[in-house]
Amino acid sequence: MNTPTLGVHLIVKNEAELLPRCLESLAGADEIVVVDTGSTDDSVAIARTYGAKVLLREWADDFSEARNAGLSAAGTDWLLVMDADEILKTPLQKIIELLRETKAEAFTVDIENWFGSRPEERLNHRLVRLFRNRQEYRYSGKIHEGVDAAIISKQGVYAIQDSDIGVVHFGYLPEMMARKNKISRNEHLLRLALAQQPEDDFYSYNLAVTCCQNGNLEEAEQLLRQTVSRAPLKVSYRPAMIRDLCKIYLALGKMSEIDALLARELQRYGDYPDLHFIQGQSWESQGLPERAFQSYQQAAALCDSSTPSGKYVREQGMCTFRPLHRMGVLSQELGQLEEAARYFHRSLQHYSLYAPALLGIAAAFQRLAVPDNDIAALLVQLVPPEQAAARTAVITTLFAIGAYEAIAGLSQESFPLERDTLVSILSAWIIAGKVQEAENALKEHKASLSGENVDQELLKQLWKLEAICHWEMGKRLLDVSEPFHKKMYDIDQLLSHKRAHPSELTAEPGFAPLITTLIELSVKLQRYGLAASLAELSPAHTADLAAALYEEGRLKEAGELFIDLARDKRAEGKVLFYIGEMLFDKGHYSEAAGWFQQLLEEAPGNEAARIGLSLCYLQLARLGLEEVVESIKEDDPHSPLLEDIAAIRNSMAILNRTPWHTQWSYRQRQGGTTP
CATH class of the missing domain: 3.90.550.10 (Spore Coat Polysaccharide Biosynthesis Protein SpsA; Chain A)
Incomplete structure (x- = not known):
């Protein structure tokens, strides 16, 4: 032949x-x-x-x-x-x-x-x-x-x-996409084509995709709704249209539309894992974890199905590591930590570098009181550190759960200081008390970062870390001429009281934000005394210190500063939100509502404050109805009052599914690091 x-x-x-x-x-x-x-x-x-x-x-x-x-x-x-x-x-x-x-x-x-x-x-x-x-x-x-x-x-x-x-x-x-300006080119050609063939479903679909890429979700939704309703069932791209329309609904928060669409389309495309996964996301956002778990389970079950691999447009991992990870998250939220760890492990068996699953299994074992060093050993076993990406994954995960001592104890032969892990490892060394070792390494690596292609942002991060090491050890910075270094030197002079007051410097562009950044970094590195000294350089920075402490879970210290700021009427921005959040968590819903409302008057578009305010009103309504029920001794489970309370609880569950509240790691909730 x-x-x-x-x-x-x-x-x-x-x-x-x-x-x-x-x-x-x-x-x-x-x-x-x-x-x-x-x-x-x-x-x-x-x-x-x-x-x-x-x-x-x-x-x-x-x-x-x-x-x-x-x-x-x-x-x-x-x-x-x-x-x-x-x-x-x-x-x-x-x-x-x-x-x-x-x-x-x-x-x-x-x-x-x-x-x-x-x-x-x-x-x-x-x-x-x-x-x-x-x-x-x-x-x-x-x-x-x-x-x-x-x-x-x-x-x-x-x-x-x-x-x-x-x-x-x-x-x-x-x-x-940016270099070739593909989105604009594609949109131009698609609109030309549709002008000639306005009923062409394929062009309408692809214009919707281009609108999504452009961030124009409303037009994309309209195009897809029209096209899905008229396109023949047999066209090959119809399942992808359903998938894309669901993703738009998800982005726009239109969960009822997702549920209605998938109730019909999953009967046609029941072997499409992406649709089951999106259904799970919808159930989750509505506060229905059991239904979400079942949808993820159905997606994962399709991993071994006989569906041809090319039948559908598909995202990587939609029947493997993605649904298994979400099943782990739901198990974790229900307090089933060992079950959660098993799902995370199964997810990692399909893709060992999947960051959400690595973080999930590490956090689950931390909550199960497994020592951080043992968690580090497990991660090294799951992700052998032969490649740079694996080493980065291990360090990033350990840093995220606050296992700083475990990072400091890792072998430098297996985990050398590299570009992607340099800042995290040196930060862990500082937190673990290895300040001198961190300073020596910083000098060495700063010297190696030279030339035209140097990463200026990385270099600035190293400068900040080195300055904190110097200040912790009672050393001073040398005078330098480069603008960024000069600002660092000026702050050094203020800290050493060689300048009486920073008033002549605060007007300089970037000076106050740099102090704010150093305060936040000092708190992250658990150098609380230094953070307080930096905050004392100007009254305006007290709020920065309070916010940084709160974000790191140091609620008692932050609360004391919040009281001072509120008394002096100096609370603004995110401090207003954090005060409202603290009061909300303590059950003081009426007072919390006042702080959320104050922030919304300052920043009407703050969605987190809007959700916080809504939850305050719902909680007050719930408490009011419960008092009435108690006073009249209502015991009929079908009474309107009890049904109203159930509806309020359901609304609160849905709102609490949105990421409005500050999130702390397990270690931060426990008040700091442990060996």
Whole structure:
């Protein structure tokens, strides 16, 4: 049997940065055809360097026109269509073997779209990208063009088969989207196409997706609602429309719409894990943990189903690590800590670097009174620190649960000071009392961070840490000329009383915010005396100290400062919120409402204060009704009064599902670190 020839076809415009990586993944193709639509960089020269046949075409706002220009120049038996921001994962020889044995006319390939660097930030879908070179197989559509309609019209739907061929698409990475201005370009082309074909469901759907990317959720919702209602049930993208519409509802807080839509659509797409997961999110937000757990359970059960992998557009982990993690969270909220740890562990078996599951299992074991050093050993076992990403995951998790002594006790051979862990490890050393060791390491690493490509933000963080080490050990900073360092030196002078008062400095841009940052950092590093000294530099910084103490769980010390601020009528901003929150937690709902109301007068858009105020009124209503019930000795479970109390409790449960309240780690709730 003759070996079929395979050509690769691309459209490019100013892709000099990405094109080499793409073309290297295609090495060995019998032919490479590149249609250039007006590059002003080195794209054409690069393509020719890789042996490509380059066709120069003027861009006419039509992707199909450009695609078909390349197809007309094809000289191979089979055609593989790629984009410059993609790479081919499957070896070409394996593709040739597939083509040698097949009678199919075309194949779909799996496109793995990257939205970020982590595996959970990926979305998979299938497209027809590989097909026989026939004159009648041509693309259609101005944008999101496709060739499958032409193939089906000539050969029928069964002429197209799925394949194991994999392509990675980097074009949705935020930096790529911004650099190429893809959202605006796509919106322009889609609106042009819809002006010509206003009833085209595929264009309407893709315009909705583009509106989502633009943050225009209201228009996206309207487009999807219209398109879902009229699109034929058999169109391949309909399940994805349901998924996207549900995600919009979720973002807009329209849970009843999700429930109504999925009550119908899950009967059609019961094997779609993404829909079960979204249903679980809806139940959770409504304060229905049992229903949410069941939905996540159904999503996880689909992991071993026989559903073809390419049947649906799917996010990574929707039937594995994501639902298992949420089942762990729900178990943890119910106090079932050992059960929660098991679900977190199962989640990590599917994806060991899933940060929410790592944090979940660490926090669960901490609440089970497992020593921090044993938790660290468990994390090292789950995520062996051979790779930098694994070491970062372990350090980040331990830092999040306040296991600073455990971090300080880790082997530097296994956990060296690296860019992504440097600040966390040195901070843990300072908290654990290893201030001198931290200062020595800071000097060494600051010296190594030099040159044109230095990370200035990281360098500033190291400067702040070093200053805190100096001040803790009674040392002074040296005078320096660089603006940021000069501000640090001025603060040093104030702390050493070499300047009487900072009044001449507070007007300088960035000076007061720097003191605020140093106060917050000192509190995080448990250098409370230093934080107090920094706050004494100006009365305005007392509020910064109070807020920082409160956020770190030092409620008693924060409360004393809140009293002083309230008495002197100096409470504002988040201090108003924290005072209201403290009073709310103590059951003083009427007083708490006054503070939330005061903040809302200052900042009407503060959603957390609005929810806090609503909960205060609901609690007062509940208490009032309960007094009436008690006074009249009401014992009928179906009485209107008891039903009203139940409704109020349900409303409070739903509001408390929103992240309005300050969250503290288990260690912070316990009042600090332990060995």
